[in-house]
Amino acid sequence: MPHSTASEPMFSEVPIDGDSILPDAPVQVPDPAKEDGKMDTTGGASQTEDSIGEATRADVKLEDLFNDVSDDEVDEFSDPGVSNINNESSPPGAPLQIAPSAKYTDPEVMLAFYQRLFPFRYLFQWLNHSMKPSNDFGHREFAFTLQNDAYLRYQSFATGDLLRKDILRLNPSRFEIGPVYTANPRDRKTLRKSTAFRPMAKELVFDIDLTDYDEIRTCCDKANICHKCWSFVTMAIKVVDAALREDFGFQHIMWVYSGRRGAHAWISDKRARNMDDQKRKALAGYLEVIKGGAQSGKKVNVKRPLHPHLARSLDILKEHFHSDILVNQDPWAKPVKAERLLQLLPDKELNDSLRKKWDAAPGRSSVSKWADIDALAKTGASKTLDGRALLEAKQDIVLEYTYPRLDVEVSKKQIHLLKSPFVIHPGTGRVCVPIDTRRLTKFDPLGVPTVTELLGEIDAFDEQAMEEGDVKKIQDYEKTSLRPYMEYFRTHVTGLLREEKGVKREREEEDAMEF
Template sequence: MTRPETLQASSKPNYSSPDILRQFYQRLFPFRPLFQWLNHGPTPQPDFQNREFAFVLPGGAYIRYQSFLSADLFKKQCVQMTPERFEIGPQYSINPRDRKQLRKASSFRPVMKELVFDIDMTDYDSIRTCCSKAAICNKCWHFIIMAIKVVDTALREDFGFQHILWVYSGRRGAHAWISDKRAREMDDAKRKALAGYLVLAMSGEQGKKISIKRPLHPHVDRSLKVLNPYFQDEVLAEQDPWQSAEQAERLIRLLPDKDLTAALQKKWDSMPGRSSNQKWADIDAVAEAGHLSTLSAKQLVDVKQDIRLEYTYPRLDAEVSKKLNHLLKSPFVIHPGTGRVCVPIDTRHLDSFDPLGVPTVTALLQEIDEWESKSGNMSDEEKAKVQDWQKTSLKPYVEYFRGYVAGLLKEESKGKRSREEVAIEGLNGMEF
């Protein structure tokens, strides 16, 4: 399916109706693994209890500084208030609900939160041709796939992070949550530096040429190797970004040699209808014919690398990543516009992830009814063993998330044991 996603307002279900949301929170939302993920252990501790949640209610009200002592109390509040979505903030020095009782406001400060990244398809509107604004299709989703591959590789290979959860935003983007203890404890300066490491300055709508230092940084060089196949197959072939004369003008502006651009413009004016693939090949052909005045062959290679990066490299909203106190939409909430669940993305099968195939809340509730109508041969005892999410197409996403959380908790317990062992060794070495 490659058509843009379209939802007609007149026929769109009310995904934010309190009844639908109440059923979703009661029957499908994975509160227990979400609690364990944010708590970093099976029993409640300040990691979760002092964590800020912000509720967005169906009427538009935005309620900050919510906190909960347990997963059950959290679920109870969601069922009662039926938020359209909720956002996750940091763990604070004290319980957020008690902040107004402090004599010094400065005593209330964020102390820990996952490192997060946000990739939004609208940041690609200047280069994607199939869709714009909120619309997406499988063609332009490749930009998100490219971004995830580059960012995930850098986080793992350059920074050594292991516990990275990618989550579909429900409509047109993806979020990364890095839960390694070292990432959670980063201050704002470190978060800003890491975000700066991953961001490349792209040219704006006016086509001002980007300039990347040479020799290429190892991260940029590795990213190019990952992105080159996508540039050829998905960008040039699928997006055809320079097909029209107006679009080709953007490519012309990215080439700094006047003789080269004049010769290319002349060729394209005399041969209308050339595809982006052909125009890309024309650059080398025209250059080899002697139409270079200020660029060497090596410099032209560099310019073409810059253009490939312009059309493939991740476009990150760095502001989301820089601040410890930033809130971000939780995994598994419902996107109110599409009704889709914000499901985790299994990066082992990243290329086959279909954002338009992610289940909607109304479809999931219907799947529960269908399962129960077909389970007539099962005993009540057998039925009771099957949770509602296991009856639906949400099952593989919940199972993936549970596995991710189990890996994180295993790592946390090892770290806790090693700290306890160090403490015991220290006690054994003391004289009393």
């Protein structure tokens, strides 16, 4: 993002002269308002279809899946949890059987995507936190949205290969990931006590949705986005990521594009996964600054001196304020919006002078109006002006127009379901890819490949390989523009597994010393 081009500092002090029984989830049609993957699991009816496919599930005992091979003797990405995934030996010219006019919503397109491109292996390792199958994966809830919009909850799988087989059988339009439970979700009805089935771990998640910015973005609204308003997501990721790393010490944070208008953060550190709902709520509250609905008054009410998190956030955000807010959004171009700005300033006399100046110059830009505040203050337009109060008001305005607007309800409960990375967004056909925060400002949501584009790229690659007689075997994702996203995901999973292995060994050494 470009830096501010203002000639003066952003903030300068102006002189004074101047659930009993747990209910099953109902079969439901997904709510369009939650199409970015946020599922409310707080309620539910007694009707369910989570038994569909139960009879066809392989009867696998978890303990039979473990073997005596040590982690060091297992190839890093060749694990017992997933076999022959991602079509590793796909030869050039293998037909996809997809019609040229096929759309991303067609079942055959989705099936081809799951067969050829979806990273089941890495997903298994990411959620399992080990190469060998464990309860971290086996007791994990998955929820499928089928092609007929039936919604299946409490699906679980001992291995990633079983997950893959069921997805290829059911061919869901998408699926969500839920918590790890104290028992296998499929066995919950056989438990004598309902309290024996409860969530015990889940990644800490955060959600950013551009619809929450509709009152301040001027370029788009609702589900529509463009490069201008995507900058709000960029700013939010910078601020939240910095706080999670610097203030809480989390390391394994992955941001994922929702496929249309937002981004999700998945924090996989063991300490984060084990947080109870109370701690999640407290952490979400720590990051929540913008409060109040669209019609409410002042939305930023923070104490002085500013908390270090807010001071750091202002340093991050002020470089975006001029270019991304004042220039690209021009939020106060219309008189009614300019009046909103005046409501946020602390001095009535200064406001009257600003209003008079702007009424005399219709069409004055937000860049100019922002500069007018200091200019008029310095002329002594108000004899009662408190320079420190004005400085703080301007800081609050910058925060109101740039600080992350989080859907904090997504973060507060372990039981919450969130759309899996790498599924296809039902409205756009785009893949929900991870965002490389090292190149955050280069991420283009509108340039993320669609499922039909990816399948076309495989066809084109294979056709050229056949013409050139190049018959080397490579994974299908390597033939497409999905490759950098897959490699980033693999790197993220590798780091997580390395740390989990170290923690396990440290715990084993401590146990050995006790004897």
